Amino acid sequence: MTAKTPLQVADGRETEEVNPSGVVLRCSVNAPIRRLLDYLPPVGWQQPVPVGTRLRVSLGNRRVVGVVLASIPRSESQVDTLKPADAVLDSQPLIDPLLLKLLGWTAEYYQHPPGEAMVLALAPRERRGEPPAPLGEPGLALNVRGRGLPDDALRRAPKQAALLALLRERPRRFSELTALGITRATARELLSKDLAEKRDISHAEDWRWGQALSPTPEQARAITQINATQGEFCCHVLEGITGSGKTEVYLQAIAATLRNGQQALVMLPEINLTPQMLQRFQSRFEAPIAVLHSGLSDGARDRHWQMARSGEAAIVIGTRSAVFVPMAKLGLIIVDEEHDGSYSQQDGLRYSARDVAVKRAQVTGCSVVLGSATPSLESIVNTRVGRYRHHQLTTRPGVATMPQKVLVDVRGLQLDAGLSKPLLDAMSATLERGEQVLLFLNRRGFAPSMLCQTCGWVAGCDNCDARLTLHRSPPGLCCHHCGARRAIPRHCPGCSGTSLSGLGLGTEQTEQALQRLFAGTTVYRADSDTMTRRSSMEDLLTAIATVGPCIILGTQLLTKGHHFPEVTCVGVLDADAQLFNPDFRGEERLAQLLTQVGGRAGRADKPGAVIIQTRHPDHPVVQSVLAEPWQTLCDELLSQRLSQGLPPHGHLAVMRCDSRATAEGLDFLTRCVRQLRTRELTEGIRIVGPLPAAMARRAGLYRSQVILMGGVRKSVHHLATQLVMIADSQKQPAGLRWFMDIDPIESL
Ligand code: ADP
Ligand code: ZN
Numbered sequence: 001m002t003a004k005t006p007l008q009v010a011d012g013r014e015t016e017e018v019n020p021s022g023v024v025l026r027c028s029v030n031a032p033i034r035r036l037l038d039y040l041p042p043v044g045w046q047q048p049v050p051v052g053t054r055l056r057v058s059l060g061n062r063r064v065v066g067v068v069l070a071s072i073p074r075s076e077s078q079v080d081t082l083k084p085a086d087a088v089l090d091s092q093p094l095i096d097p098l099l100l101k102l103l104g105w106t107a108e109y110y111q112h113p114p115g116e117a118m119v120l121a122l123a124p125r126e127r128r129g130e131p132p133a134p135l136g137e138p139g140l141a142l143n144v145r146g147r148g149l150p151d152d153a154l155r156r157a158p159k160q161a162a163l164l165a166l167l168r169e170r171p172r173r174f175s176e177l178t179a180l181g182i183t184r185a186t187a188r189e190l191l192s193k194d195l196a197e198k199r200d201i202s203h204a205e206d207w208r209w210g211q212a213l214s215p216t217p218e219q220a221r222a223i224t225q226i227n228a229t230q231g232e233f234c235c236h237v238l239e240g241i242t243g244s245g246k247t248e249v250y251l252q253a254i255a256a257t258l259r260n261g262q263q264a265l266v267m268l269p270e271i272n273l274t275p276q277m278l279q280r281f282q283s284r285f286e287a288p289i290a291v292l293h294s295g296l297s298d299g300a301r302d303r304h305w306q307m308a309r310s311g312e313a314a315i316v317i318g319t320r321s322a323v324f325v326p327m328a329k330l331g332l333i334i335v336d337e338e339h340d341g342s343y344s345q346q347d348g349l350r351y352s353a354r355d356v357a358v359k360r361a362q363v364t365g366c367s368v369v370l371g372s373a374t375p376s377l378e379s380i381v382n383t384r385v386g387r388y389r390h391h392q393l394t395t396r397p398g399v400a401t402m403p404q405k406v407l408v409d410v411r412g413l414q415l416d417a418g419l420s421k422p423l424l425d426a427m428s429a430t431l432e433r434g435e436q437v438l439l440f441l442n443r444r445g446f447a448p449s450m451l452c453q454t455c456g457w458v459a460g461c462d463n464c465d466a467r468l469t470l471h472r473s474p475p476g477l478c479c480h481h482c483g484a485r486r487a488i489p490r491h492c493p494g495c496s497g498t499s500l501s502g503l504g505l506g507t508e509q510t511e512q513a514l515q516r517l518f519a520g521t522t523v524y525r526a527d528s529d530t531m532t533r534r535s536s537m538e539d540l541l542t543a544i545a546t547v548g549p550c551i552i553l554g555t556q557l558l559t560k561g562h563h564f565p566e567v568t569c570v571g572v573l574d575a576d577a578q579l580f581n582p583d584f585r586g587e588e589r590l591a592q593l594l595t596q597v598g599g600r601a602g603r604a605d606k607p608g609a610v611i612i613q614t615r616h617p618d619h620p621v622v623q624s625v626l627a628e629p630w631q632t633l634c635d636e637l638l639s640q641r642l643s644q645g646l647p648p649h650g651h652l653a654v655m656r657c658d659s660r661a662t663a664e665g666l667d668f669l670t671r672c673v674r675q676l677r678t679r680e681l682t683e684g685i686r687i688v689g690p691l692p693a694a695m696a697r698r699a700g701l702y703r704s705q706v707i708l709m710g711g712v713r714k715s716v717h718h719l720a721t722q723l724v725m726i727a728d729s730q731k732q733p734a735g736l737r738w739f740m741d742i743d744p745i746e747s748l
């Protein structure tokens, strides 16, 4: 119908629409637009453009990168005046159809603009419209003269002879040569003698793996059952106490995947992606490993992305966002520490990388293994209804035993900097035996608040409904919610008095007390104030490996993943902090924490003890952590959730709204919800709110929310979709932001 309409194209030239009867490319662009956009192929373009190919298109007066999601007949496009794309950017699609399907599902499930989902599958340079990173890295290969050289020709220059011998086997990347102790100077010698040439060299194509440990019977069963489902979709939950050898199960399952010529994707919480963990994979597999985490430079990310996509990388190890990396031959997905909250993306597209990983396995038709010492209640329920298969590792290999757990009721006890006499005694005994102590206190800073003894004034944040934390080094009052900092006042702003003091206990203060109580013993503090560099945790682990008896004091940073073999005494200073957390997952988190914290300690030959200080020794969660296995504890938690209709027995979606003015957000949500009610879509669903969030003001914004909850996932999701559509069509005050959070990990 618009066949002869003159069009403005990229360079402003007037042209006629070509291809009047041909196809229209339907694509997504990286912009907060909830629909797809239609373009004609570039002027003069004749070939088909497969889905997953990038285009350069104009959007308003910007040039942006789009991804083709479909080719449709001209008659199906609703757009009257179609613009041609500026250019087709790829000769091969960058995103395969299965991954496109996963991304489409992600956008729809999490109620997010599709274009912002599609870019998650692109490397940094690809998002900018540049070509993918070249495969291979700069390296060295023998040229014709070099290959023709007699073996003993370089015997006067042994270093060069060694390099020659290596290059006779195969070309080598410079990074590889450096690792083998060959210097650039030696390489230059061969180049200047015209025996070798510089070249981009890809990674080894033959994948090899080293000797596996001989598995325990429990490991063997898990490995056999996982490997029996390789090549088809199946979700396995590997529940194994800390140190029970879950990683060995992963390694042997991955070996089977590689044997089939397929790639494995291994997901870890950010904190576990240490060189130690990587080394475990590298020493088992002689095969290219791509690593993806937030600490990488864009250039490295680009290269590893391409290794994953091309199929060159045998294994891809990464954090949350790696769940979207294209992989040519994906055959197995591992999600380690699947219960970990860091798998949830908390801004932009809010997704659970664990749940997306399961979906990806389903779409791909491969198996996925969710491993944890304390699987999430969601995964536990899925094993109980038979949707997921369940494997348990209940013992540590060899003679290793689990630590003894002891509760100390601190009500009425005299505490010294938060430490009770039973704990202090156990610490002394441990240090005297030459062993190490790990103390856990989940509050950084010197004191969680500062107050005036005279008038009761409390230092609060100007931007948040929160108290400021007192820090001593460097001195200041800090808000842990918005990052605001203030000088410590000399006089009380309330009464001008001088009796200001810290209230409560933080890691800084406990560190000072420990240095006083255990003079001469090294004390390490591990919280986000001291662990500021990427290598900090690694440095700490290296230091304590050789230091002998010492005390390690830290926040939840210490509860995850790392193993401290010389630690035989673990103290939890304040177990109660999580207990009365208003969020419904508070108790689950406490139980996971208490279970995990004990698992950090001990080695085969040295049993450990865990001492838990509490004011609520009779609380069911605290009690069952003592004696019961994780599954029994889950029964308790699950029956509570069932009675309240909460996940995993019910489903939640939360629409949150941030506004500059107090009532604006609430008004907005109220308007949206009112329209929902009139549509009578709310059967079987409870709508809680709109209400202010538990912390009603944060970083200067007023936060409000409305919760949708119901027993049927589909109906909750359907209603959430309606609510998003309504919100999208509302007039919005400037500065107001809203978003939908599906399966939120926090409901408050
Ligand atoms: P998890 O991942 O469950 O915490 P790991 O895989 O790290 O446990 O195993 C803990 C320790 O036990 C490691 O040092 C590992 O080498 C060792 N281990 C695991 N499986 C075996 C086995 N079958 N035989 C001997 N040692 C094992
Ligand atoms: Zn005062």
Ligand code: ZN
Pocket: 461, 462, 463, 464, 466, 479, 480, 481, 482, 483, 484, 699
């Ligand atoms: Zn603040």
